[in-house]
Amino acid sequence: MPQVFHPSMNTISRVTIFGAVLIVAGLLAVVFTIVRSPYITEVNVVREQPVPFSHQHHVGDVGLDCRYCHTSVEDSSFAGIPPTATCMNCHSQLFADSEMLEPVRESYRTGTPLEWTRVSDVPDFVYFNHSVHVRKGVACVTCHGDVAKMPLMWREHTLFMQWCLDCHWHPEQYVGSPQAVFASGSSGDRQRVAEDLSAVVEVESQTSCYTCHR
């Protein structure tokens, strides 16, 4: 009886069997990598804004306090985006003729708010509250990065649930003095502050599902 298969089938079948394992493993690795890549997470990706607003200039050079613009951060879930009037407090006098700031003046003239693109946004099924984090001593830089060194705004962290949980599991490593919440600086500096203060500040690990998903 003639052979059903050519002898080359031996090699072909070995290659396909082991190849299939490698391909499946490879596909999983690709998915794993893409999900964590800046393409999906937008970490370090500068977003287009109506006006190229520089936190580096306003916070780092001028020395504005975060709360000058983000007024509701201590009392509300939402930190607050300033109305155009806040910009015009200064910019009615400073750079009043700047071409770059024309959208701001137009917004002020017409009463149409500027439509900023939100950089740090958690999904709608997450109930995030700024005020409790600020009150417990989680500094702005811990989540948003050192905006005083950001000429344009980008997302500093992935905002993955894993990232939220890192702190919720071990708050003592991230929480600092409530008085220093609005200070600039790297999160490394803050960690050192935290070691001294974690004993006095009342911090609990909040990891019940209902803390964030209500």
Add this chain to the structure above:
Amino acid sequence: MAQSGKNLKHGSTRQQPLVGDYTFGSVTDKISAIVLRGRTPRNWYFGFAVAFLLVMVLLWSVGYLFLRGVGIWGINMPVAWGFAIVNFVWWIGIGHAGTLISAILLLLRQQWRTSINRFAEAMTLFAVACAGLFPLLHLGRPEYFYYLVPYPATTGMWPQFRSPLMWDFFAVATYATVSLFFWYVGLIPDLATLRDRAKRRFSRIAYGFLAMGWRGSARHWQRYQRAYLLLAGLATPLVVSVHTIVSLDFAVSIIPGWHTTVFPPYFVAGAIYSGFAMVLTIAIPLRAVYGLQDLVTARHLDNMAKVMLASGLVVAYGYLIEAFIAWYSGNLFERYMMLNRAFGEYGWCYWLLIASNIVVPQLLWFRSVRHSVPLLFVIALVINVGMWLERFIIVVVSLSRDFLPSSWGLYVPTFWDWATFIGTIGLFAALLFVFIRLLPMISIFEMRELLEESKGEHS
């Protein structure tokens, strides 16, 4: 031969041959001809058509379920586990006989397993496939079933490893994988036989592809035996572990009627009991239709009946202990649970269960019953029903009456409950029909081995 003839006259089952008067060639012809004959018999078409119709019923009810959600079933608080879980436990239990036959009886060198292991293993696979459907359908949001898989998610969230429902997922997944490998590895030499005997080019290529280049050399056989024994060793603990973990789904909770330490052994015995009943339910029509009475002999049926009787007695002991502990514990809720089981709304289920799982199987003590094929078939069917009722009573009756009368409630299955259940029976039957049409339902090479060994016995 004279000796076996004499034994037949005396009617001693022990000495009856396990296999009829065959040679290596004729036994191979007989089994492979069922698959390789050109025309598909008409009764096969009829049976498959009925099964296929029921598969359509399954697809229809699952489609409607996905459209409307689990509200189409009779489940609600407090009975949130209805038919889906009853059917899951029933199907997964049925699978256990296949694993017991193929793994434990192999390691114990019980030669009579040879004629029935192949289709019993197939039965295991198909029963696990039916069982696996139910927890997923029961999820309500089946698209999130992968939450059960521990993979490095960006959520940093892992499945709850302390939950028996999580262990269940692993137990069933392992069971399905090992059963599939065991079945397939067992098939390889037979697939090569079919490849060599097939007339049509397509069949030769298809079977040749599946036989993975098996040539039957001494080296092949030596490696094969080693692999087969290793797989049997892997499958052996599964016979005990899978249904133990299924029982823990209940036993770990605090509901009266679930919170019982006797559950693991009693579930395992029940699984073997229902599994052998299902093997008989399949074997009896198969040997009649395909004329396999001299391969699956009276001695096989007799042995299976004995296993059923033994495991049935363990199950009866489980029922007895449940009732005893309900009284002996002095616990009000346990006592009420037992009274409610026997005399409550679903009391008739309990007495039907006692009748079909304890009373009727006692007939198997009689040799004449074990040798009456129609009676055995009826008893096997009765046990299948009884074991389903057992799971119904455990799941539904326990939930319907818990500690607080304010949270009592009844469960009434809806049309969709029944349609889904009957649909899976159709799926099971359809898969079996495809299996007996395309693959040898009795292991050819193991029958040849058995012939060789029994020749030595008789000379």
